[in-house]
Structures are given as C-alpha cells and as structure tokens.
Amino acid sequence: MEETGERTEDRGDRREEREERTEETGERRQETGERTEETGERTEETGERRQERGQRRQERGQRRQERGDRRQDRGDRREERRQERGQRREETGERTEETGERREETGERTEETGERTEERGQMREDRGERTEERGERTDER
DSSP states (O other), X not given: OHHHHHHHHHHHHHHHHHHHHHHHHHHHHHHXXXXXXHHHHHHHHHHHHHHHHHXXXXXXXXXXXXHHHHHHHHHHHHHHHHHHHHHHHHHHHHHHXXXXXXXXXXXXXXXXXXXXXXXXXXXXXXXXXXXXXXXXXXXXX
16 A cells, blocks of 8 residues: 555656646746747837838938939920020021121112212213213304
C-alpha cells in the first residue's frame, strides 16, 4: 500500500509540476501577447508616420508641379509677347518700306511735274520771243 501511496504522491507531484509549467507557459504567452500588441501598436504608429510623410511628400510634389506649371505658363506668355513684338516690328518695317516706296514715286512724279512745268515755261518763253519778233517786224514795216 505504501507503494501505491508513493505512486499516487509521484503522480500528484508530476501533476503539480505540469500545472506549474502550464501556468508559466501561460504567463510567457501572455507576456508574448503583450509584447506582440505593443509591437503592433508601434507598427501602426510607424505606418501612420510613413503615411503622413508620404502625404507631405505628395503635397510638396504637387506644389512643385504647380510652380513648374506657372513657370511654364509665364515662359509661354513671354515667348508669345516676344513673337507678337517681332510680328509688329516686321509689319512696321513693311509699312515703312511701303511709305518709302510711295515717297520715292511721289518724288518721281514731282520731278516729272517740274520738268513739264519747265518745258511749258520754255514754250511760253519761246512764244514770247516769237511774239516779240513779230512785233518788231510789224514795227519795221
């Protein structure tokens, strides 16, 4: 009977040791769970910070893009004005050239008119001389 009591006691001791190990395992698992939960929270915070950084990076990129667009628009408008000025200068040059040609034509016509006036004056002078000669001949008679 003593042997049975010892075996019962041994079984009780082993059961007690198993229960202690089970309890220790449970405690370790609980600690692991708590650490896992803390790690999850840190991971979540890290994710949020990364998301915020990504958002800020995206906003900076957007602003950079908008500045580039505005710079491009200003450059386009500047180039357009430069071309318009060139076009106006070209048109002004053409008009100046046309004006010069008209003045040249006017000068030529004025010169022709002067020549005709001179010719008419010469003809009048010739007629006057002939009239004078006739008058002298008439006087002689």
